[in-house]
Amino acid sequence: MKVALFVTCLVDQMWTSIGVSSVEVLRRVGCEVEFDKRQTCCAQPAYNTGYLDEARKVAQRFISIFEESKANAIISPSGSCTAMVRHYPQLFAGDAEWLPRAQSVARKTHELSSFLVRVLKKEDVGASWNGRLTWHDACHGLRDLGVRSEPRTLIRNVRGAEFVEMDHADACCGFGGTFSVKYPEISVAILDQKIDAIERAGVQAVVSGDASCLMQIGGRLSRQGSKVKVMHLAELLSHT
């Protein structure tokens, strides 16, 4: 199957190994991966901060680029950015030209773990990693896309990995995009609940599906001198 990678601006600039790992995993399960170098951002920062005109401009660019692709699906290593693309039709409600284009791109866009499990029916991608780890449900993947069992299934099939559920795995980490810098004290107070749960789980690594949550969680773990590592699901799955 031919897939187009939407790497997301955050991974592109801040955490490239997630992109590299995503390509590796997709190729390993037999996908041909293309990457359109004109791609930038999904528009979420503007959309979530209330700058809808700016969000529409960036969304239109995304749509224009990805609708040209011959790939069967657009894959992103982010539940949050995928959810944003799925929201495009809301952004273009009542727009006769852009609404259908937004709908068609939204339909083709998938978050990595749900694409592997739901679309490709791959529950074991041949990964191995030694140690005890837990999963943090990133909110938009979980509640906008309904991704809950897919990453857990994939993790359970990683050879050598011992998967444990932490308390309140589905609770927000407090990131919330611009919320994290508009209300940093509240953001960190929420984050500390998550950090406590991770430490209680006694794991070597916490895995999630969004670089944004991992930057939030990792930033606090490292500030506190914790030994727990943060890892994106793609990074874990690429490990052999």
Added chain:
Amino acid sequence: MNHLSSETFRENAKAALADTHLRGALKNATSLFGERRKAAAASLPNWEELRTQARAIKDEVLWHLDQYLEEFVSSAEARGAQVHWARDAAEANSIIRTLATERKAHIVVKSKSMTTEETHLNDALEAAGVQVVETDLGEYIIQLAHEPPSHIIAPAIHKTRGQIGALFTAELGMPPTDDVDQLTSTARATLRDRFAAADLGISGVNFAIAETGTIVIVENEGNIRLTTSVPRIHIAVMGIEKVIPRLADLDVFLKLLPRSGTGQRLTTYQSFITGTKRSATDEGPDELHIVLLDNGRSRMLAHPVTRQSLACIRCGACLNACPVYQQVGGHAYGSVYPGPIGAVITPQLMGIEKTAQLPFASSLCGACREVCPVKIDIPRLLLHLRGEISPRKGSMAERLAFKLWALAMTSAALYKLSATAGRLLQRVVPVSRAWTNGRDLRPIESRSFHDLWSDE
């Protein structure tokens, strides 16, 4: 009263975060309510179906609100109730004040009502020389403490029992204790006297049935039953969105509301009040007045996106589930309605001038939408309000930053220089300091994924 303002949400929240008593009380209460709600919802196999049904009933009502209100009014009047229409809070308070003073009421007992909190009725009555006694235990506690409620269904949720013991010692002269039974018994004994002496009882309304003219009120303490039956006169105050079409529609709401609110299968009392007593020998008040309050609701109704906020049944589940509310509590919002639904309703009721921070007080995690018994898409409403607020109220620097950001994100060449845009954003939002006070910042990669792909 130490009412905080929505305008100072940021400062209110910081003060709340520094209050260890508050955070302990909040953690206990919100997690207890949350766990009970989850268990209660799971005990019904058709929970999702009930939510869908409830929302469909609310949508039907909101599409034809004028008709259902007229039907409710004529049914209620036919059974002896007197109905008053109030355009806003001042008009509602004036109607009630006039009723109280004309009937020479000296003591008013009140049961918990968010709608009268919204209109600040107590202040209006007290200014007219009427003594107002809150009879819900939580409301009674915060009335003694001269504080506003901090939760829709648990007004004193922010207080520990130690704090309540100290308050009762200071205000009621009881020996110091933090024993819940003793505290409750003292409040109960004090309130019994007030019920007996009251001339007027004021309540809220959970549901108003158009078909029968019945008002339905749910509670656990029995104080609503007393408020609405002992005094000669009963005034019920309700927002116009509280009407439902038929008695048969009530079933789904009586399943959803207590389970969502406190995790109960049923509240201890459900009072159904249909008009006044039929004959002189019947028990109950001589007069029943129903005040229908608009206060911005018809404006909310007119807007296709925000209309759904009127489906809210005030269960408080979204507050308990909200990570922001869990940390800062209700007072920080500076509004009668706190938490996610408060951040949606308050700017619509009061206008965005003083409430512009509230829709941003959310990580958009969606936990509120997940627990809402009437499926209100709160994150979507928050985003809608942000879209109304930012272009008008966002700082010049922020607006400019997003314009530049949009330019950078729509051009491959400019995106390549996106580190520049990032630096601009950082300068105006102070991203880095706001971030690094609590968290380490991952360094920007020396080579982007775009660069790595080119290598291949």
